[in-house]
Amino acid sequence: MATSFNEQFDQLGTWRREFALRLKLLAEWMKDHDLLDAGVEERLRRLETQVRSDKxxxxxxxxxxxxxxxxxxxxxxxxxxxxxxxxxxxxxxxxxxxxxxxxxxxxxxxxxxxxxxxxxxxxxxxxxxxxxxxxxxxxxxxxxxxxxxxxxxxxTIKVTQDEARSLGFWHNQSPQDNPMVDAHGMVEVPxxxxxxxxxxxxxxxxxxxxxxxxxxxxxxxxxxxxxxxxxxxxxxxxxxxxxxxxxxxxxxxxxxxxxxxxxxxxxxxxxxxxxxxxxxxxxxxxxxxxxxxxxxxxxxxxxxxxxxxxxxxxxxxxxxxxxxxxxxxxxxxCLLQLEDALGNGIMGRRQKILSQAMADGIKALRQETGRVINIRKRDLNEQTLELKGLQGKNATVIKNMRARIADEQSEFDVGGAKIHAVRSVHLKLLREVFLLLGSSVLKREMAELTIVLTQKGLKIGAKKAYGDTFEKLRANLKTVQSIVAEIQSMLNASFRQLNAEYGLSLQAPSEPQVSGVIAELDMIERNHLQYLGVGNAFKLAQVEFSDRLVRALSTRVRSVHESALAEVELWSKTAAAQLDAQMRERRRNFTRRIEAIDRIQQASGGLEDRIVEIDQQVHTLSQLDVKLTELTSYLIAAHDSARQLAPSA
CATH class of the missing domain: 3.40.50.300 (P-loop containing nucleotide triphosphate hydrolases)
Structure with missing residues (x-):
């Protein structure tokens, strides 16, 4: 007998598997057409991992x-x-x-x-x-x-009262909650x-x-x-x-x-x-x-x-x-009412979040790839105009044209050195971000709290140590946000300059927001503060329990930092990959232009043939653009079908 929850989860599972398969096919198609740069490949990989392994x-x-x-x-x-x-x-x-x-x-x-x-x-x-x-x-x-x-x-197993106390199942201050003691003075614990x-x-x-x-x-x-x-x-x-x-x-x-x-x-x-x-x-x-x-x-x-x-x-x-x-x-x-609340309510909301993340990722991916296709089309159209301008011209004019293209290429190569210098500054700032979110800084910020919680006896200063630790963690994250904003500002400025000087169409990806990470830290702090009240004073006095508590906290905060690091890495890689892709396209364009001039110089009729060849390439790129829109539109439309599978409660 099928139930609403089981049916819904099964439908959503089918949607996720099909979506992941479509992502894989999209990646293969992009690779076949030389559209898969490092940033796009990383974005596709993360989307596929997220939709396949989302728990x-x-x-x-x-x-x-x-x-x-x-x-x-x-x-x-x-x-x-x-x-x-x-x-x-x-x-x-x-x-x-x-x-x-x-x-x-x-x-x-x-x-x-x-x-x-x-x-x-x-x-x-x-x-x-x-x-x-x-x-x-x-x-x-x-x-x-x-x-x-x-x-x-x-x-269960039988242990002594002292062993039960060490394991956390016996508390002298709350005898009403302690397990029963048998005739031999033993206590039953899991x-x-x-x-x-x-x-x-x-x-x-x-x-x-x-x-x-x-x-x-x-x-x-x-x-x-x-x-x-x-x-x-x-x-x-x-x-x-x-x-x-x-x-x-x-x-x-x-x-x-x-x-x-x-x-x-x-x-x-x-x-x-x-x-x-x-x-x-x-x-x-x-x-x-x-x-x-x-x-x-x-x-x-x-x-x-x-x-x-x-x-x-x-x-x-x-x-x-x-x-x-x-x-x-x-x-x-009334079990079906519970299943409906789980399926249509909570599961529905979770699915909306996942499908929205997929749709946003695909839109960004389409924008990045579409930009590469448009650059190729623009370069080919410029070549066509350039070659048509040579029709009827003598060998000297054609030779001068080749020299001019070679000069442009040399100037562009010099610009590449400037880009390398800008990148060095970006990487220096990124290293600061990675350091602030790394394990050594986290260990340092947790040191005082660890000392307070793992000392023997009542933890008088535990609440203050908690507050101080989380303030330092939040301050680090605000510094991260400030550095990221500085990098973003530099990216915007350098991309605008490169666009103006070399006719590129670079657009800096949206900077990662740390506010969500800070909100998660706030939630972790609230969850831990419950242990710092008077009612838990005796439990905190146990070194073993306090040690487990601080280790659990460290593990949780570390996972939050690692998640933030992953977002910063993706942002950085996306910006770098976009720049690499457009620089590579421009270098290819110089090579193709020079090859076209050489062919024209070496063979009569080569000019017209080259113009026809470029027109065919432009047509092929237009078809690629249409296909890209078709493939990504299907995946974005899958967001709407997922929403239909997951209506709100």
Whole structure:
């Protein structure tokens, strides 16, 4: 039984594959016609990588026993005809679990031992060390074997209270949140710190990543979840019990880990699960619906969100309905409303962003390539006028014409030395940008914060150190923006001069904007500030936790800097490639003009033949221009078809 979310994701996956194929064909066509300079090739490569590998992460967040794993089964894995993620009564998902697809890795479950929390490395660093994970191969064609294997994410071990404290599961200042102590004084904790599931599920193959997170204690003990993974999710589904509504621990998760900017409210869905517990035989359907609506209104009011962002469902009944193909029960479960919100709402917005980026990239690419074609046509037309001016002239005139072209060529070559000098200044300024965004400067700016957070005892100056660190990072980014603006000004001036002196048509690409990077830094800072309140003072006092926190922060900020660096590199490469392409075309033009004069001097009738030949070349270029418009228009039109596949909620 197809669902709205699955159908939509499948359609968008088809669109992405076709778009990537068309990009590849466009690149091959451009290469065949000598239109693929370094800047255009880099832009095409990035567009193809982006459309092929764009990931959409949906994070499911809830306290224990809210039916989170059952909801994942119902929405994504009902096609297996049984439960895949463990969803029995009690605690099931004991460690954060990511499900995705990597074609280079065989189907498997990888588990990171909980003991790695005693070591300072951040989760991202552990990802780079696959040999430290325990791996189990998965038989994706055997649902029973698959489900049995995935039960490992629920495994636990018994440890002493001191060990539990070191691992982050025991806090003397909040005894009500500590796990039960058995008769032998031992405490049950998760066996694994993090789980990665790699399977070729149709949705996962198309770029979906599912993040299943355990309860409040586990979330709070793993700072990388709250400062990196969850904030970067494109959708967060926060699950509550329909019968209990918003409990104290639910409210803690919401306020401490899920509240972000109001502009991101649309990416947060609140789900009241288990409405089937309210299906009371003693109540009429109208009374049941009225009670559910009251619970939705109360939830929206407590969490301070719009009521249409609260959806009431029964994941368990929805899963049963899909497996048994019971349409009536599926409607009663209201699961399709959740899928519609995920598919048409959040997925739709994500797809619009991706398709708009593709359309903008193709338009810029067409403009750059069209400029090269127009330069070639203009040079050929100038040649035609030049040659027609020689009709009926004697050998001396033709000889003088050749000498004049040779002088122009020499003058142009001298201009090339000027261009090299301007480039040297650009590269010097670019090196400053690369230095400011590099790892050594980041390490230096993080040094004070690292010292404050990793010292023993209460971190009195932590909040000030955080503020100072982020101010320095923002100041560096503002300096980057200033340098980039200076380079852009120099590019504009030098391009105008070259256009005037040599008849080029250079146009500096739009400079990269750092404001978006600064906004991302602001968000990272807000996500981290939650740990600096009085409530987390004792947790921060643990050196191991503080060390993990600062490493998670460094990893996150480094990725932001690397993204900014990539944008600056593309901008620089695009400008340089455009200049190289037009200089190369001009040199070719000088060579062709001299060759044409030589042919005319050596053979009678060569002049007319050359004029006809140039006319044919101009016609071929006009055909290339038409074909370029045709190929790129198809890709730009694909943006509109993607928007139709992804209507707003």
């Amino acid at each position: 959409v992460m949906v994070a499911f967040v809830a306290e224990f026993s809210r039916g989170k794993s059952e909801m994942i089964n119902a929405v994504f894995f009902a096609g297996y005809g049984r439960r895949i993620m463990p969803a029995s009564a009690g605690r099931t998902t004991m460690c954060p679990t990511e499900m995705g697809y990597d074609a280079d890795v065989p189907p498997c479950l990888r588990l990171l031992p909980i003991e790695t929390r005693l070591q300072p490395q951040a989760l991202m660093e552990w990802r780079m060390a696959p040999e430290k994970w325990v791996r189990f191969d998965l038989d994706v064609n055997n649902p029973q074997h698959l489900a049995k294997s995935l039960e490992k994410v629920a495994e 066996r694994w710190r993090h789980a990665l599931i790699n399977i070729a599920h149709p949705l996962l193959k198309q770029g979906l990543v599912i993040l299943d997170t355990p309860g409040l204690n586990a979330i709070g003990a793993e700072p990388e979840l709250t400062v990196s993974l969850i904030p970067q999710a494109h959708a967060v589904v926060f699950i509550l019990g329909a019968d209990t509504g918003v409990t104290k621990s639910d409210l803690s998760i919401w306020r401490e880990h899920l509240i972000t900017e109001s502009s991101e409210a649309d990416t947060r869905l609140v789900v009241l699960n288990k409405i089937d517990t309210m299906w009371d035989a003693l109540s009429t359907p109208q009374q049941i619906d009225s009670e559910i609506e009251r619970q939705k209104a109360s939830t929206a009011q407590i969490l301070e969100i719009a009521q249409d962002h609260v959806i009431a469902v029964s994941a368990q009944k929805g899963l049963v309905a899909k497996v048994t193909k019971d349409d009536e029960l599926l409607q009663q479960s």
